[in-house]
Amino acid sequence: MENNKRVLVIDDEAHIRRVIELKFKNQGYHVITATNGEEGLDLIKSQQPDVVITDIMMPKLDGRALCERANELKEERPFLTIVMTCRISPTEKDWISQLQDTVFVEKPFSLQTILKCVDHYFGNQE
Amino acid sequence: MIDFGQSKDFLSSLSQVSHLNFQIWDADEGMVFSSGPDELPEPAPEELQDFSLRIISSAAFQHIPLESGEGLFGVPLRNGQAVAGSLIAFGSNSLQKSLPETSTAPQPGRAEEMERFLNQVAEFVEDRLTIQQEMEQMAEELTENFEQLCFYSKIASRVKSIRFSGSMLQELVEELLDTMRTDIAFAKLPKRPEYNALVCTQKVPEKISDHDDFIDALIDSIPLNSPSLEEDYFIVNDSRTTPGFSDLAPEPYRFLAVKMKHNGNFYGWMGLVSFNFEEIFRRSELRLLDSMAEQIAVVITNSDLYRDLERFVINMVKSLVFAIEAKDDYTRGHSERVCKYSLLMAERLGFDEERKKILQWSSILHDSGKIGIPESILNKPWRLKDEEYQIIKNHPMKGHTILEPLEQLASSLPGMLHHHERFDGTGYPQGLKGKKIPLEARIIAVADTFDAITSSRAYRPAKAPEEALEEIEKVAGTQLDPDLVQVFKEVFTRDLAPELGCSPEKQS
Numbered sequence: 001m002e003n004n005k006r007v008l009v010i011d012d013e014a015h016i017r018r019v020i021e022l023k024f025k026n027q028g029y030h031v032i033t034a035t036n037g038e039e040g041l042d043l044i045k046s047q048q049p050d051v052v053i054t055d056i057m058m059p060k061l062d063g064r065a066l067c068e069r070a071n072e073l074k075e076e077r078p079f080l081t082i083v084m085t086c087r088i089s090p091t092e093k094d095w096i097s098q099l100q101d102t103v104f105v106e107k108p109f110s111l112q113t114i115l116k117c118v119d120h121y122f123g124n125q126e
Numbered sequence: 127m128i129d130f131g132q133s134k135d136f137l138s139s140l141s142q143v144s145h146l147n148f149q150i151w152d153a154d155e156g157m158v159f160s161s162g163p164d165e166l167p168e169p170a171p172e173e174l175q176d177f178s179l180r181i182i183s184s185a186a187f188q189h190i191p192l193e194s195g196e197g198l199f200g201v202p203l204r205n206g207q208a209v210a211g212s213l214i215a216f217g218s219n220s221l222q223k224s225l226p227e228t229s230t231a232p233q234p235g236r237a238e239e240m241e242r243f244l245n246q247v248a249e250f251v252e253d254r255l256t257i258q259q260e261m262e263q264m265a266e267e268l269t270e271n272f273e274q275l276c277f278y279s280k281i282a283s284r285v286k287s288i289r290f291s292g293s294m295l296q297e298l299v300e301e302l303l304d305t306m307r308t309d310i311a312f313a314k315l316p317k318r319p320e321y322n323a324l325v326c327t328q329k330v331p332e333k334i335s336d337h338d339d340f341i342d343a344l345i346d347s348i349p350l351n352s353p354s355l356e357e358d359y360f361i362v363n364d365s366r367t368t369p370g371f372s373d374l375a376p377e378p379y380r381f382l383a384v385k386m387k388h389n390g391n392f393y394g395w396m397g398l399v400s401f402n403f404e405e406i407f408r409r410s411e412l413r414l415l416d417s418m419a420e421q422i423a424v425v426i427t428n429s430d431l432y433r434d435l436e437r438f439v440i441n442m443v444k445s446l447v448f449a450i451e452a453k454d455d456y457t458r459g460h461s462e463r464v465c466k467y468s469l470l471m472a473e474r475l476g477f478d479e480e481r482k483k484i485l486q487w488s489s490i491l492h493d494s495g496k497i498g499i500p501e502s503i504l505n506k507p508w509r510l511k512d513e514e515y516q517i518i519k520n521h522p523m524k525g526h527t528i529l530e531p532l533e534q535l536a537s538s539l540p541g542m543l544h545h546h547e548r549f550d551g552t553g554y555p556q557g558l559k560g561k562k563i564p565l566e567a568r569i570i571a572v573a574d575t576f577d578a579i580t581s582s583r584a585y586r587p588a589k590a591p592e593e594a595l596e597e598i599e600k601v602a603g604t605q606l607d608p609d610l611v612q613v614f615k616e617v618f619t620r621d622l623a624p625e626l627g628c629s630p631e632k633q634s
Contacts (some may be wrong), residue, residue, distance in 0.1 A: 012255070015264040035206075086408040088361045088382065091356035106409040108271065 005122065008049035009033045010040035010066070012058045012082075014108075020053055023111045024118075035042060037061025044070055049079060051118050054106075056085040056092070080121040083107045084109055127312030132258055133251040137161050140247070149179035149214040150203065150251075158211075158213050174198070174214060181212040184359040187241040192216075199240040200372065201248045205255060209250050213248045215240065243487045271288070274414055277305040281418050290429035292321045295422065299323040299396075302418070304412055308400040309379075315386070315394035329401055333376040343374050344381055358385040358419075359412060364403070384416045388423035396422070440490070447490060450497045454504040456583050457493070464491040466565075467573035470617045475569075484565050491590065492570050495525025519554050522546055541566030545574060548605045560607075568607040572598065572614045580626070591618070591626040 007029045016034075021031045032047055034040040038060040042050060052070060056063030067081055086100055086107035096104045103117060107126045137148040138161045147162030156175065181188045181200040191197040200214040281298060292490075295313050303311040303325050310326040324337055334340050347370045348360045362381040365371045371381070383397030396419045397406070407412045468489040472482050496504065499521060503514050526543045529535050544558060544567035551559030551569065579594035589597070595618055602611035 015267060018260055018264075024545070076265045084411065086406070087363070088359075088407050088409055088412050089363065090352070090357075108267075108410050118285070124410070 001009040003028045004030070006030045006032065006047060006049040007051045007053065007118070008040065008043055008047065010037065010043075010054040011051065012036055012055065015038065016055070019111065020114070023115060026108065027115060036113075037063065041066055041069055042105075043083070048077065050081070051080045052084060053082045053084065053114065056083060057087055067096070067099055067102060071102070074100045080118065082114060082117060086116075132254045134159050135245075136250070145217060146215045147217070148247075149174065150211060151175070151182075151214065152211045153182050153209065162331065162519065177592075178212040178214060181214075182209050185209045199237070199244055201241070201244040203248055204252055205259075213244060213251065215244055237274060262287065263530045271410075273305055274410065278417070279302060290321075290422075290425045292323070294425075295321050296323040296325075298418065298422070300325050300538060301329065302398070304399055306415075307405070308398040309402070310337065310341070310399035311397075312399075313386070313394065313396045314341060314367055315346060318426075320394070329377065331377045331401065340375060341399070343480050344371070344397075344399070347371055347374065348383070351372065351532060355385075359383065359416060361407060361412075363406065377401055377405065378406060382412065383410070384419045386423045386426070388420060388421045388427045391423065391425050393423055420460075440486070447494065448622070450494060453501045454496070456505070456581060459492050460577055460581060461493055462497055463577045464492060464570060464573045467576060467614070467617070467622070469623050470570050470571065471569050471613050474613050474617055484537045485541060487535055487538035488545075488566050489573065491525065491529065491535075491538065492542045492545045492574065493521065493525070494528060494542070495521035495523065497528070498524045502510075503582055509585065519546070523555050538566075540564040541570055542569070545569070547569040549607050550604045553605075563607075568610050572606050572610050574602070576614065591622070 002120070007020075007024045009024075009031060010033070011017050011020075012035050017033045017035075021033060024031050029051075032043060032049065034043050036059045037050050037054075040052070040054060040062060043049070053072055054063050058066075061069075063083055067083060070079075070081055071077060078101055081099070081102040082105055083092075083102060084105040084107050085092065096102050099123070103115060105117070133150075137150070137159065140146070141148055141161035147160070149157055149161070149561045150159040152158045153172075153603040157171075157178075177188065177190060177198050177200055181202050181321070185202050188200045189197060189315075198213050198214060198216045202209045203211040203213050256342075293364065297311050299311045308327075309329045310324065313322065315322075322338075324341065326337055330337065349370065352360055354360055358382075360383050362371050362379075364369045364378060364380065365375065366378045378401070380400045380403070381397065383395045386393040386396055396415065398411075398415070407567055418604060444462065448458075451457050465486060468485055471480060472485050477485065503510065503517060520545050522545060526539055529539060529542070541564055543555065544563050546569060547553035547556065547558045547563040548571075549560060549563070549568070551557050553563075576591075576598055577593050579589050579597055581590055582588040595615065598606060598611055598614065602608040
């Protein structure tokens with residue numbers, strides 16, 4: 001099943017990028033990847049993804065800064081952001097809840113959960 | 127160092143079917159692979175090393191024409207973004223000799239061809255490397271998850287036990303330390319310090335002399351208004367930047383603790399401390415720790431419930447026994463004292479908990495058959511007639527008949543049924559002799575006799591404990607098991623004498 005939705009995966013860990021990429025490709029999504037926040041932000045601007053799945057702890061531009069910049073872009077073109085982290089920080093949920101169309105996922109995650117979350121988002125849109 | 131090993135076979139084969147030799151140079155290690163003959167007349171090793179350095183520093187294709195052959199070609203090898211080495215190719219001299227003269231002459235456009243070709247080979251080598259690294263990383267991740275899964279299944283099987291014990295927590299904390307790769311793992315239960323458990327590695331700074339105090343200080347410093355407490359955990363990712371935690375240890379540390387809590391009952395904290403800042407506490411670890419703490423809290427809750435229930439049952443039975451004893455002015459408290467003496471002897475004999483429990487039930491219930499004996503006989507102040515004595519002698523059998531339907535008491539019945547057997551075989555109800563009399567019954571017999579002598583009866587006054595002990599020693603071997611009389615004597619000297627010596631109520 002082919003669909004024209006574009007998913008951007010931003011994580012500095014290759015194996016994380018790989019598993020998410022595989023899962024979404026198998027579901028017919030178009031997947032692009034970035035290895036740090038800066039590269040990710042450039043791709044958000046140039047490739048206009050429908051979903052951004054990003055880590056928090058990354059070189060160059062961290063996940064929080066990336067999400068906040070992405071949030072400004074969402075005023076013109078809304079898209080879903082999934083933030084994942086393995087770090088335990090009690091304040092993370094607070095800033096994430098302030099952002100538009102942004103959800104929090106614990107690492108390690110269930111790919112099924114992420115996929116459902118994305119499907120749900122598109123389901124609501126249509 | 128980066129392992130380009132996977133591509134070595136490929137390059138060797140490529141070298142055999144082409145007229146090219148290949149070499150891989152690592153930026154730090156020097157040459158790590160060569161497809162060519164071991165001894166080369168040309169180019170010299172120094173020349174190749176310089177060439178590799180040139181490629182690495184320029185991060186681009188390089189070409190040096192040589193007098194013989196076509197010269198040296200090289201492209202950088204990348205590991206991710208960074209240049210990690212070089213891939214060098216040059217004409218194979220041995221092969222050249224067998225080739226026609228014309229093919230050895232430098233050709234225009236050759237360098238561009240070689241650049242394209244080498245870039246493709248480099249890409250192939252890099253891809254294999256990347257895949258290799260990803261695979262290793264995934265395998266590592268998988269191993270870790272597997273460890274945690276194993277750990278979890280171990281906990282799951284262990285917490286199935288209804289009874290909670292301190293050693294169970296100690297073992298779990300030890301496994302926690304291994305699985306989570308931290309420096310201290312602990313469980314602290316303020317109201318049950320006997321269950322406290324703490325283990326640590328050698329990496330804990332020597333300056334922390336008392337680990338328990340350190341952990342107590344950490345727990346005491348948890349701010350009560352921390353938002354994470356709503357989720358029953360608390361974390362210090364870096365003690366240097368966490369107010370209130372920077373002065374508790376001479377070296378910076380990380381700290382993670384979760385509450386052991388179930389159904390609103392808070393039992394204590396379980397947690398980890400690490401002095402290693404190359405790792406962080408992960409969400410997966412928090413989740414594992416949290417579910418472990420929850421499971422333990424469930425076991426403690428269940429264990430408490432079980433104990434409450436058990437206590438309720440035994441108290442209920444005691445009440446019933448009191449009700450029976452109330453018929454007889456002289457034996458009030460008798461069963462409970464016999465129970466106490468019996469358990470002291472069991473302790474001395476090294477009984478396990480299970481067997482003590484059996485003895486506890488037999489001894490507290492040993493006279494329950496007296497419920498069927500008329501008060502007129504029980505309280506008779508003079509010697510009993512034969513038929514009255516027969517009725518009295520029937521009480522162990524009666525007790526047995528009454529309690530037989532209670533299957534939970536089945537193992538306690540022999541001790542009760544045979545407590546009036548005599549060691550010489552002349553007792554009742556069955557006239558069992560010596561060691562054929564169940565051990566529990568022989569113990570109760572000693573305790574029963576001692577308490578009977580030290581209590582007043584309708585037909586005689588109470589005797590002093592020391593006197594009673596002498597009387598018991600006189601019947602050792604005839605009425606009572608001499609070994610157990612000896613055991614009782616030890617119990618008497620150690621536990622009972624101080625207590626009974628100053629207790630005049632027995633005399634009344």
